[in-house]
Amino acid sequence: MQCGSAKVEYRIPHGEDRERHVCGECDYIHYLNPKIVLGTLPIWEDKILLCKRAIEPRYGLWTLPAGFMEEGETLEAGAARETLEEANARVAFEAPNLTPYVTISLPQISQVYMLFLTRLCDLNFSSGIESLEVKLFRENEIPWDQLAFRTIEEALKHFFSDRKLGQFLPHISEIQHQRK
Numbered sequence: 001m002q003c004g005s006a007k008v009e010y011r012i013p014h015g016e017d018r019e020r021h022v023c024g025e026c027d028y029i030h031y032l033n034p035k036i037v038l039g040t041l042p043i044w045e046d047k048i049l050l051c052k053r054a055i056e057p058r059y060g061l062w063t064l065p066a067g068f069m070e071e072g073e074t075l076e077a078g079a080a081r082e083t084l085e086e087a088n089a090r091v092a093f094e095a096p097n098l099t100p101y102v103t104i105s106l107p108q109i110s111q112v113y114m115l116f117l118t119r120l121c122d123l124n125f126s127s128g129i130e131s132l133e134v135k136l137f138r139e140n141e142i143p144w145d146q147l148a149f150r151t152i153e154e155a156l157k158h159f160f161s162d163r164k165l166g167q168f169l170p171h172i173s174e175i176q177h178q179r180k
């Protein structure tokens, strides 16, 4: 990454407590850190928008619009961008929901999910390139056995549970195994 002239070694750099990718020539340390996945729960009346995945992993299963945060992006901008890319949907982040609604650490795969509660601005949504189908679901229509990820299942459960209580508070948790 730095000098481009040597192979990378996997060793504990001086003064650190764990193995890192280190350049054998110039000692440049290439740090690997967790990735942030940003997305939204887009709400319209009593329904919530889900996307059927057109890509692996979990091709053909349902998910919330979400994806990896890009360089130089804010949390809200990334979540809105993913929602536009996957569902061609425009969403409004309503105060006090400018904080992530559901934050889930996935330490085993080094990811952090941050999902925002939003309102769909209109019904002019459609499948983006990564979706086979985009559709609004009432609670009793949610395809629970065809959800792509446990993070999505957990976010939806929080939403329906909070809606019954009439209060949406942030949820922070962790999942050790993302696969269902």
Ligand SMILES: [Zn+2]
Binding pocket: 001, 002, 003, 004, 005, 006, 023, 024, 025, 026, 027, 028
């Ligand atoms: Zn180097």
